[in-house]
Amino acid sequence: MSILVCAAANIYGTGIEVTNGKDMAVALSPVLGSWATWLIGLGLLAAGFSSAITASFSAAYAVNGVLGWQKSLKDVQFKVIWIIVLVAGCSMAILLGKSPTELILVAQAANAILLPIMAFFVLYCANGKDLGKWRNHVFANVAGVVIIVITLFMCYRNMSSFLSSLQTLIGG
Numbered sequence: 367m368s369i370l371v372c373a374a375a376n377i378y379g380t381g382i383e384v385t386n387g388k389d390m391a392v393a394l395s396p397v398l399g400s401w402a403t404w405l406i407g408l409g410l411l412a413a414g415f416s417s418a419i420t421a422s423f424s425a426a427y428a429v430n431g432v433l434g435w436q437k438s439l440k441d442v443q444f445k446v447i448w449i450i451v452l453v454a455g456c457s458m459a460i461l462l463g464k465s466p467t468e469l470i471l472v473a474q475a476a477n478a479i480l481l482p483i484m485a486f487f488v489l490y491c492a493n494g495k496d497l498g499k500w501r502n503h504v505f506a507n508v509a510g511v512v513i514i515v516i517t518l519f520m521c522y523r524n525m526s527s528f529l530s531s532l533q534t535l536i537g538g
Contacts, residue, residue, distance in 0.1 A: 422451040468534055475528030482517040489514065 384390055387410055391403040398405055426448035427437055435443045459469055489510040492502040502510065 418452060418455065422448050422455065425451040468531065472528065472531045475524045475531055478517075478520050478524035479528060482514055482521050485510070485514045485517050 384393055387406050388403075391406045394402040394406065426444050429447045430437045430441070430444050435441065438444060462469070489502070489507070492510070493507065494501065
């Protein structure tokens with residue numbers, strides 16, 4: 367978060383376009399000096415590790431839950447799913463040979479497109495008859511509809527970004 371705040375404060379109104387880690391380091395060098403490159407690199411490394419581990423871990427939880435398997439790190443099936451997702455992500459990054467920035471842009475734009483679908487699904491499930499007294503009430507449903515509208519707006523705004531990022535990723 368501090369990287370974003372510092373970068374925004376540093377480059378606001380300058381017309382500098384930040385497209386990669388090197389640009390971030392240049393933009394932050396007035397604030398961080400010669401340490402900018404090292405701190406940006408360390409921050410991106412930490413972000414990459416935490417994302418790679420947590421994303422594949424959450425996918426393993428979801429898959430194991432849907433299939434009715436054990437959701438424990440001690441379970442072999444859990445570990446297999448976790449490793450498959452982790453290796454698949456790493457393989458795509460290596461085989462496509464694209465910039466990690468491009469891959470992140472595509473993934474984030476795709477998330478913005480999937481978000482309204484997931485929000486609708488959650489709202490639908492929260493109103494299931496089998497939930498009895500735990501079903502959503504009026505306020506929760508109104509809030510859910512507002513959230514869906516907001517996510518649809520985000521999806522609409524990100525559609526062109528997703529298509530251009532995907533085109534860059536695939537077409538080079």
